[in-house]
Amino acid sequence: MAATTSSTSPSPGPEPGPGLGSEPGPGPDQNQTGTRTRTRTGTRTGTRTRTRTGTRLQEEAARGAAQAGEAVVELFPSSGTKRHQSTSRTLGLFLSEESFLCDDELLGAGPELLEAGPELLEAGPELLGAGPELLGAGPELLGAGPADGQDSDSEDSEDSEFSGLEDSGSDSDSDLDEEDDEEDEDEEDEDESEGGSEEETVKETVKETPEDAGDSEVPLQQQQKHDEYEHDSSDEEDIRNTVGNIPMSWYSDFPHVGYDLDGKKILKPIRTKDELDQFLNKMEDPDFWKTVSDPQTGRDVVLSEQQVALVKRLQKGQFGDVDFNEHQPSVDFFSSEVMIHPVTNRPSDKRSFIPSLLEKEKVSKLVHAIKMGWIKPRRSEDDTRGRYYDLWASDEQSKTRDLRMHVPAPRAPPPGHEESYNPPPEFLMNDEERALWEQQDPEDRKLPFVPRKFSCLRQVPAFERFIHERFERCLDLYLCPRQRKMRVNVNPEDLIPKLPRPRDLQPFPTTQALVYRGHEGLVRSLSVSPSGQWLVSGGDDGSVRFWEVSTGRCVKKVEVGGAIKGVAWNPNPSLSLAAVAVASQVLLVSPPATAADKQVVTVTERLLAEEAEPDAGEGPVVWSNAEGEELLQGIRVKIQHPKAVSMVTWHSKGDYVAVVMPDHSSHLQVLIHQLSRRRSQNPFSRNKGLVQSVAFHPIRPYFLLATQRSIRVYNLLKQELSKKLQSNAKWISSLAVHPGGDHVICGSYDCKLSWFDLDLSTKPYKTLRHHRKAVRSVAFHRSYPLFASASDDGSVIVCHGTVFSDLLQNPLIVPVKVLKGHVTTHDLGVLDVTFHPSQPWVFSSGADGTVRLFT
Incomplete structure (x- = not known):
């Protein structure tokens, strides 16, 4: 009896190559990592054998040795129990039960065969040398197979590399082998140099397959025997890396x-x-463009022509299989033939007639969720959404809509008496009216024609502009839009806002009490002392006058030698001092001795007597003490500026004074002077626009700067812009801040007064247009909810402005009184206005050279 073994030696002998040659097998350090059950059994590390001739020699040698009772030794460098079992099972299929060992006997004889491995290995070359003789005796041995009761090989040629281990009785294996052989040829493009002779050998072997299959008859037992590996896929057996996906x-x-x-x-x-x-x-490498790296092994793999073609088809969006027809007619295999009985006659189960408990529980949960409001029913979607319309089709609804929304054209007005051929005399124009009519534009004329008079109708000539008039009528009909105006019956009294009566908002100034006369020119500025007992004013006559409020007596007069642009009394009650802006200087003038207590005068003198710091004289501003005649008049300190000063204002604490020098070409438009240290600073390195007015915030470290069109609020601590108020005015003239600090009013030369709520918006909360001419000055009262505005129309309008502590309630603004008394001179009226610090009185100075008090 012949024994079949599977060698597990780590160092196998040479395996047959093409043309009975031999190639060196893998060395000891090369592992054989995978086998294929029907297609591949060669080594993965060495050069793979492509020819089938050596394999056929081994098959013929095995069959010849079996008939002669000799031991068949096959030298397959395979490792592992899987190859041993596969070899034993495959050889057992074509060895008869009477003469040879079956699969179980081969498995039992495994250890003995493994011990005889070295001897079988040495006998390998002799068996390979006897290959031609065994090949010649192959057909005789195969022809005698069926007579002796042995299994014959129905298909002598297989497409795998080692077909001697294949199940020759399975037709499906032959088909699988052909497919696997094509895959092997695609994967092994690195051996193209030797591929020519090997491919010819494979083709000859494939051509001999049907002849050999036709000569031998397959026994009935072999046909009925089922191959359990018929439908197995062996694509992954060749993968060396076993880590998985x-x-x-x-x-x-x-x-x-x-x-x-x-x-x-x-x-x-x-x-x-x-x-x-x-x-x-x-x-240099022509296959570089189709070389990819295998992520499983890290080696470079050259794609075959079939794989490249497959990639190109997939890139084009085509099917991977060339022969696949996506438009092939479908075969209705189910309903094409009418069946008498249903597909299955199996009777229905009993459980199909019993309601499902799972469905019952699910329905009960859904009902409970709907009752609790967790699940809401779907709303019916609007049918108009997602509907497409034909733009060019006739729409009946549009026609009815046009009829429903039709607005008839207005009829031409009927002719009047002026169009008669014999109009009344009052409709006829004289020479002056006709000359005026000809000078007017056609749009401004009341009549488009000149009325004429004829004695009879037949003397009326043809209308020359008839076609032109009809053309204009047609233009009006189809160019002028028509609109239906719904008449709303509104009571006019409802449109008037409900305001409180002025007598309920008293006290406020109503009548003129005193007139302070003495100035010979324009009185441009005035200011009241913190106590409210004294008043200072300055005008174009170059004099500063101190008045007693209650009597109207001029207590002191100071000549400064130039037009005075602004005066401001220090708001600190502990200091008795007034700032006067004249030309490019700011003069600090002390009021008369009777205007303050001796202690206040002493403190003021001590403050003004302090020497300036060493660096105080450097820069564009120069501080100096008055001497001689100026000192006798009451001038204490002079501050020299590089430009003309137009305005001066004090901080609420009385230590800082801000001046304005409007000039587009200079960045020194605003300067702030500190009286205690005699220092000056420029808070803005660059000014956007021409500065008109400035003001200190009464309670917060804010500084407000008004340009021609906007008001900027700066935070002095953070040194940044806090807000920018848009006044919607063409030219801002003056600025005032509410004592609470949350509201600002500004006047403009375009007759507007704007009220800003800093907590509400950067745009005006209310805009008042009560004046007919430019607004020159605005002011807030310190303790009463009053504010006033002075205009060139010669009037002062006093308004009641209530600010509520509730931030949700807007301020209530009510004009209460229009005060008149100043005479307009050279188109100038009231130039400045200010309130008494404690009484509801208002002072105004005008172009007529007077200062008036309204109480």
Whole structure:
């Protein structure tokens, strides 16, 4: 009896190559990691054998040795129990039960065969040398097979590399082998240099297959025997890396890429190519463009022509199979034939007639959810949404809509008496009216024609502009839009806001009490002392006058030698001082001795007697003490500026004074002087626009600066712009801040007074247009909810402005009184206005050279 073994030697002998040659097998350090049951049994590390001739020699040698009772030894460098079982099972299929061992006996004889491995290995070359003789005796041995009761090989040729281990009785295996052989040829493009002779040998073997299958008869027992591996897929048996379908990035930090079938590590290939080597490889290797890297093994794989064609088809959006027809007619295999009985006559189960408990529980949960409001029913979607319309089709609804919304054209007005051929005399024009009518524009004329008089109708000539008039009528009909105006019956009294009566808002000034006369020119500015007992005024006559409020007596007069642009009394009650802006100087003038207590005068003198700091004299501003005649008049300190000063204002604490020098070409438009240290500073390195007025915030460290069109609020602590108020005015003239600090009013030369709520918006909360001419000055009362505005129309309008502590309630603004008394001179009226600090009185100065008190 012949014995069949599967060699597990780590160092197998040479295996047959093309043309009975031999190729060196894998060395000891090369692992054979995978086998194929029907298609591949060769080594994965060495050069793979492509020819089928050596395999056929082994098959003939095996059959001849079996008939002669000799031991058949096959030298397959395979490792593992799987190859041993596959070899034993495959050989057992074509060895008869009477003469040879079956599969079970082969498995039992495995250990003995493994011990005889070295001897069988030495006998390998002799068996290979006897290949031609055994090949010649093959047909005789195969012809005698059926007579002796042996299994004959129905298909002598297989498309795998080692077909001697294949199940020759399975037709399906032959088909699978052909497909696998095509895959082998696609994967093994690296051996193209030797591929010519090998492909010819494969083709000859494939051509001999049907002849051999036709000569031999398959026994009935072999046909009925079912192959359990018929439908198995062996595509993954050739994969050396057995880690499975996992991300290969997990092995990025390891020197290996996985494990083979023996559990040994598969090392990563050494990548020593730099950019130059890759460039040379790209230029010299013709297969560089179709070479990809296998992530499982890390090796470079050259794609075959079939794989390249498959990739191109997939890139074009085509099917991978060329022969696939997506438009082939479908075969109605189910309903094409009328069946008498249903598909199955199996009776229905009893449980199909019983309601499902799971469905009952699900329905009860849904009902409970709907009752609790957790699930809301779907709303019916609007049918108009998602509906498409034909733009060019006739729409009946549009026609009815046009009829419903039709607005008839207004009729032409009927002719009047002026169009008569014999109009009344009052409709006829004289020479002056006709000359005036001809000078007017056609749009401004009341009549488009000149009325004429004729004695009779037949003397009326033809109308020359008849066609032109009809043309204009047609233009009006189709160019002028028509609109239906719905008449709303509104009571006019409802449109008037409900305001409180002025007598309920008293006290406020109503009548003129005193007139302070003495100035010979324009009185441009005035200011009241903190106590309310004294008043200072300045005008174009170059004099500063101090008045007693209650009597109207001029207590003191100071000549400064120039037109005075502004005066301001220090608001600090502990200081008795007034600032006067004249030309490019700011003079600090002390009031008369009777205007303050001796203690206040002493403190003021001590403050003004302090010497300036060493760096105070440097820069554009020069501080100096008055001497001689100026000192006798009451001038204490002079502050020299580079430009003309137009305005001066004090801080509420009385230590800082701000001046304005409007000039587009200079960045020194605003300066702030500190009286106690005699220092001056420029808070703005660059000014956007021409500065008109400035003001200190009464309670917060804010500084308000008014330009021609906007008001900027700066935070002095953070040194940044806090807000920018848009006045919607063409030219702002004056500025005032509410004592509470949350509201600002500004007057403009375009007859507007704007009220700003700093907490509400940057736009005006209310705009008043009560004056007919430019607004020159605005002012707030310190304690009463009053504010006033002075205009060139010669009037002072006093308004009641109530500010509520509730931020949700808007301020209530009510004009209460229009005060008149000043005479307009050279188109100038009232130039400045200010309130008494404690009484509801208002002072005004005008272009007529007078100062008036209204109480």
